Amino acid sequence: MSVFQLFQAAWTYLREKNRIYRMDYERLLELAGERLRKQVRRAYCEVPFYRNIYRGIEIDKVRSMEDIKKLPIVTKSQLRDADPDKIIPSNSENFIPVSTSGTTGKPLTLYVSPLEVIHGLLGYIRALDRHGIDWRRSKMAIIMDLREDSAETGYMKKFLLKRFPSMFRNVLMLNTNDEPRKIMKELESFQPDFVGGYTGMLAHLALLQQKGYGNIHPSRVASTGSCMSRKLKKFIEKTFDAKLFEVYGATETGPISFECEHGKMHVNEDLVIMEILEKRIGKAVVTKLYGGGTPIIRYSGISDIVEIGRTNCKCGLDGMIIKKIYGRDNLAIYRKDGAVLTPSVFAEIFSPLIYRLKTNRVRATKVIQHSLDRLEIRVVLDEKNVDVGDDEIMAEIEKNFRKYMGDIEMIIRKVKRISRKTPTVLTKVNPEKLPRLKYL
Ligand SMILES: [Zn+2]
Missing domain, CATH: 3.40.50.12780 (ANL, N-terminal domain)
Structure with missing residues (x-):
């Protein structure tokens, strides 16, 4: 310069x-x-x-x-x-x-x-x-x-x-x-x-x-x-x-x-x-x-x-x-009624792990919406510092997702690793077929 x-x-x-x-x-x-x-x-x-x-x-x-x-x-x-x-x-x-x-x-x-x-x-x-x-x-x-x-x-x-x-x-x-x-x-x-x-x-x-x-x-x-x-x-x-x-x-x-x-x-x-x-x-x-x-x-x-x-x-x-x-908007999932769960909702879902459960064992997550009735959540946990048990973490995640998604099929799985090459949220639902979208 x-x-x-x-x-x-x-x-x-x-x-x-x-x-x-x-x-x-x-x-x-x-x-x-x-x-x-x-x-x-x-x-x-x-x-x-x-x-x-x-x-x-x-x-x-x-x-x-x-x-x-x-x-x-x-x-x-x-x-x-x-x-x-x-x-x-x-x-x-x-x-x-x-x-x-x-x-x-x-x-x-x-x-x-x-x-x-x-x-x-x-x-x-x-x-x-x-x-x-x-x-x-x-x-x-x-x-x-x-x-x-x-x-x-x-x-x-x-x-x-x-x-x-x-x-x-x-x-x-x-x-x-x-x-x-x-x-x-x-x-x-x-x-x-x-x-x-x-x-x-x-x-x-x-x-x-x-x-x-x-x-x-x-x-x-x-x-x-x-x-x-x-x-x-x-x-x-x-x-x-x-x-x-x-x-x-x-x-x-x-x-x-x-x-x-x-x-x-x-x-x-x-x-x-x-x-x-x-x-x-x-x-x-x-x-x-x-x-x-x-x-x-x-x-x-x-x-x-x-x-x-x-x-x-x-x-x-x-x-x-x-x-x-x-x-x-490309990291979102959808509900039957047209409600859209964007990252601001995921922040509400995952951050209680920090401020309520006081654990930072969750290293990565991936949310896959297979259909409007079926949601899969993959979680990578730190195995070295087991401050809070696996079950408690999974239960918290499920509880928080249910608040938004209600009574749908939900699979929460612990996995060894999640590729960083694909997005952390994937949906197979086509939002164009839903009623008027509403951001939660
Ligand atoms: Zn000002």
Whole structure:
């Protein structure tokens, strides 16, 4: 990165960090519209994939949330099936490849520019700011997905850490694929003020501390990556004597929303446009409003079902909020009456194992819906630390599933391993044959 780029990055940071707090809503929408216009233009002029799908559309007329509807929706498989040179802008600079985790299929690789990385980080720094964490001074532990080609490895290790090592003197980066006990040991010797990580990992760490295998007291904890049940949130907060807030984002889109100090999930409307194709609850379609890498415009591939709303919040933001994240629609099962059990329901079903049974023996699960009347749940249990018996765990899982699924045939099986290559939830039920769907 050149001195000029560094200056540009610093300038972006100062200008953008709290910008949404200083603007009224109309002005914010204008800014978003202007950025949208630039991204659409850039996509059309520099990226063959978009040039192809925008053929025949007057792209110069796309400059608002309303106009955006003229553009086609882009799916994950469309981007995944495109050749890399079709989704890399032709004015190619030093792009960084980042891949999605591939938990629901083949991973998708996208290309981001260095400045884009910094711009995206602002969405997270903004959240830290609202909760009194100074990212330059507070001792921060971030438990990330540090597989070789993950987005986090791309952003943090290969790019930021290499170029600005001094920026990370107060930051401990840990790998969420490591054993929770190992992570807890490192956290204990670091004693962070802030811990950020995936929901499942945070739950494991809280349980370890409750069992006497750790002693950390961050004042703030941020969770990301999957749905958090209210009771699990309380359990983590109580264990660490910390306040927990959620941030929501995706590899493809960067940070989408953050929970403010008053508990509202504000959409970063200067960074993304969030659309719901249905009325209020439905599949999220996201447009990224910054960056010079692979454009993300009307992208449905994060596949999350969300409920949106608008609020004038005490924190000073007036605009779109996410009322609830239901999770991925391709990790759902169905009930006869059209009810859909999404990951937010699975969070309610499985998290009592942590906060009620106090066990982290469950290493992996797989839910297979064979038909509307037949459900199979496969469970991998840790055989080394048998703190709670197999039967008790299976009974808890069954009881919690029955609350939602009622009196159907349910097979709960202990298995040795579950392939990470296939999705954790599979259904053979065709939802199109059901009555009107309703997300639980
Ligand atoms: Zn707020």
